[in-house]
Amino acid sequence: MSSWFEAYKGEISRELENEVLKIALERFSATYWSKRNAAIKNLPYYNYYRKRAREIKTWSIEHIDELIKMTKENIESLGGTFYLARNAEDAVKHVTKICEERNAKLAVKAKSMVTEEISLNEALIKKGIEVVETDLGEWIIQLRNEKPSHIIYPAIHLTTEEVARTFSKTLNSEVPPDATKLVRIAREKLREKFVKADIGISGANVIAADTGTVLLIENEGNIRFSTNAPPTHICISGMEKIVPTVEDAVLISRVITPNATGQLMPVYISLITGPSRTADIELKLTLGVHGPKEYHMVLLDNGRSKMMEDPDFKEASYCIRCGACLSDCPVYREIGGIVWSHKYMGGIGAIWTTFTHGLDKAAPLALTCTTCGRCKAICPMEIDTPTMILKIREKLLKAGLTPPQLISIAENIKTYGNPFGALR
Ligand code: SF4
Incomplete structure (x- = not known):
C-alpha cells in the first residue's frame, strides 16, 4: 500500500542535491519577502x-x-x-x-x-x-x-x-x-x-x-x-x-x-x-x-462540497490561493513544489489533494509536512493547516496508507524516546 515511500525518498534526496532549485529558491526568498512585507506595511x-x-x-x-x-x-x-x-x-x-x-x-x-x-x-x-x-x-x-x-x-x-x-x-x-x-x-x-x-x-x-x-x-x-x-x-x-x-x-x-x-x-x-x-x-x-x-x-x-461539509476540513475552503504559506514553508524552501505535490503543493496542498484526488495521493504531501506552524502564522485567512495535516495523518493510519517505516519510527520514539530504537 505504501510502495511509493522509497521512490519518494529518492526524489526528495535528488531535489536536495538540485543546485538549480537551490539557487532559484534562494533568489526567490531574497526578493519575495522584502516585497511582501513592505506591501503589507504600506x-x-x-x-x-x-x-x-x-x-x-x-x-x-x-x-x-x-x-x-x-x-x-x-x-x-x-x-x-x-x-x-x-x-x-x-x-x-x-x-x-x-x-x-x-x-x-x-x-x-x-x-x-x-x-x-x-x-x-x-x-x-x-x-x-x-x-x-x-x-x-x-x-x-x-x-x-x-x-x-x-x-x-x-x-x-x-x-x-x-x-x-x-x-x-x-x-x-x-x-x-x-x-x-x-x-x-x-x-x-x-x-x-x-x-x-x-x-x-x-x-x-x-x-x-x-x-x-x-x-x-x-x-x-x-x-x-x-x-x-x-x-x-x-x-x-x-x-x-x-x-x-x-x-x-x-x-x-x-x-x-x-x-x-x-x-x-x-x-x-x-x-x-x-x-x-x-x-x-x-x-x-x-x-x-x-x-x-x-x-x-x-x-x-x-470534492469541494465534501470539504465544505466536513467540520475538520471546512476551513481549507477559505483559502484564497495567495501562496504565502508555500513561500514561507521551511520544507518548500528546501525541496520546492515539483516533488512535494500531486497537483497542489505543500501543506495546504495536502488538504486540497485529499478532497480533489484522494487520500492516497495526499499521503506523501501530508507526511512530508513538519507541522511547524509557520503556514498558519503567515496565512492571511488564519487557516490552521497543521491541525488539518494531523487529521489527514490519522486518516492515513486508519486506511493503512502510512508507510511501515514511519510507523516503526513513531513506535521507537514512543518506546525509546528516539527514532532509532534500543540504543546499545
Ligand atoms: S497562505 Fe492561507 S490563504 Fe494563502 S494559499 Fe496558504 S492557506 Fe491559502
Missing part, C-alpha cells in the same frame, strides 16, 4: 481586509448553494452559460464539448490551477486542439513539459540561466540569460496565438454572485488577451471562489495581491460580466463586439 487597513475576508469566506461557504444559484441566474441572464461540474471528468467532458462544437483548433490559456487539477490540457491535446499557456511561468514549464511548482509562480524552481537554456533549445538558437530578452521573446511568440485562438480559457480569483462577475488578478496582461481576443471565453473555477458581492470580491483581491506578489495593487484587475456586447445601434442588444461573443462558466465541485 497597505492601509490590511488587517481589516484580511479579517473581513475570512468573515466573507465563512459566510459564503455556509450559503454556497444559494450563491451558486444566484451566480448561475445572473450569468444566464447576461447571455452566458453556466455548468456545475460534479468532478474532473465531468468538467473536462463539458469543456471539450464546447471546443469541439466550435471546431476549435487553438486554445490560449491564462494561468489556472483548476485546469491543472482536472488535467484539461492533456484532454484537449488528445482531441487535436493546440493548447498554449500564456502566463510566462506557465509557458516556460509547458515548453519543458513540467508541472507548476508553486500556485503563484509556476516556474519558480528555475533560474534565469535555466530558462535561457529552455528558450535556446526551443528556438534552436542561443538566447542569453537576460530576463528582459526572455520576456521579449515570449511576447513575440505568444502575440499571434492570442489573435488566432478560437477559445480563451481562464480561471477565476473570485466570483461575485450578485452580478455573476468574475474577478481576475494579473500583472502580465495575458489574462486580458486570453479572455478578450478569442471569440469564446470559458472560465473554469472551483465553487469555493464565490462570494456574495462585487465589493466582497474586490476586498478579497486586496488580500490576495500583497501576499501573492508583494504589491499594493496588481497591474490589472479584470471584472468580467458576461459576453462582450453593444446596444449602440438603436439600442438593439448585440453580443460579441471586440470581446468574446460567447461566455461559458464551468464551476467545479470535485
Whole structure:
C-alpha cells in the first residue's frame, strides 16, 4: 500500500542535491519577502481586509448553494452559460464539448490551477486542439513539459540561466540569460496565438454572485488577451471562489495581491460580466463586439462540497490561493513544489489533494509536512493547516496508507524516546 515511500525518498534526496532549485529558491526568498512585507506595511487597513475576508469566506461557504444559484441566474441572464461540474471528468467532458462544437483548433490559456487539477490540457491535446499557456511561468514549464511548482509562480524552481537554456533549445538558437530578452521573446511568440485562438480559457480569483462577475488578478496582461481576443471565453473555477458581492470580491483581491506578489495593487484587475456586447445601434442588444461573443462558466465541485461539509476540513475552503504559506514553508524552501505535490503543493496542498484526488495521493504531501506552524502564522485567512495535516495523518493510519517505516519510527520514539530504537 505504501510502495511509493522509497521512490519518494529518492526524489526528495535528488531535489536536495538540485543546485538549480537551490539557487532559484534562494533568489526567490531574497526578493519575495522584502516585497511582501513592505506591501503589507504600506497597505492601509490590511488587517481589516484580511479579517473581513475570512468573515466573507465563512459566510459564503455556509450559503454556497444559494450563491451558486444566484451566480448561475445572473450569468444566464447576461447571455452566458453556466455548468456545475460534479468532478474532473465531468468538467473536462463539458469543456471539450464546447471546443469541439466550435471546431476549435487553438486554445490560449491564462494561468489556472483548476485546469491543472482536472488535467484539461492533456484532454484537449488528445482531441487535436493546440493548447498554449500564456502566463510566462506557465509557458516556460509547458515548453519543458513540467508541472507548476508553486500556485503563484509556476516556474519558480528555475533560474534565469535555466530558462535561457529552455528558450535556446526551443528556438534552436542561443538566447542569453537576460530576463528582459526572455520576456521579449515570449511576447513575440505568444502575440499571434492570442489573435488566432478560437477559445480563451481562464480561471477565476473570485466570483461575485450578485452580478455573476468574475474577478481576475494579473500583472502580465495575458489574462486580458486570453479572455478578450478569442471569440469564446470559458472560465473554469472551483465553487469555493464565490462570494456574495462585487465589493466582497474586490476586498478579497486586496488580500490576495500583497501576499501573492508583494504589491499594493496588481497591474490589472479584470471584472468580467458576461459576453462582450453593444446596444449602440438603436439600442438593439448585440453580443460579441471586440470581446468574446460567447461566455461559458464551468464551476467545479470535485470534492469541494465534501470539504465544505466536513467540520475538520471546512476551513481549507477559505483559502484564497495567495501562496504565502508555500513561500514561507521551511520544507518548500528546501525541496520546492515539483516533488512535494500531486497537483497542489505543500501543506495546504495536502488538504486540497485529499478532497480533489484522494487520500492516497495526499499521503506523501501530508507526511512530508513538519507541522511547524509557520503556514498558519503567515496565512492571511488564519487557516490552521497543521491541525488539518494531523487529521489527514490519522486518516492515513486508519486506511493503512502510512508507510511501515514511519510507523516503526513513531513506535521507537514512543518506546525509546528516539527514532532509532534500543540504543546499545
Ligand atoms: S492557506 Fe492561507 S497562505 Fe496558504 S494559499 Fe491559502 S490563504 Fe494563502
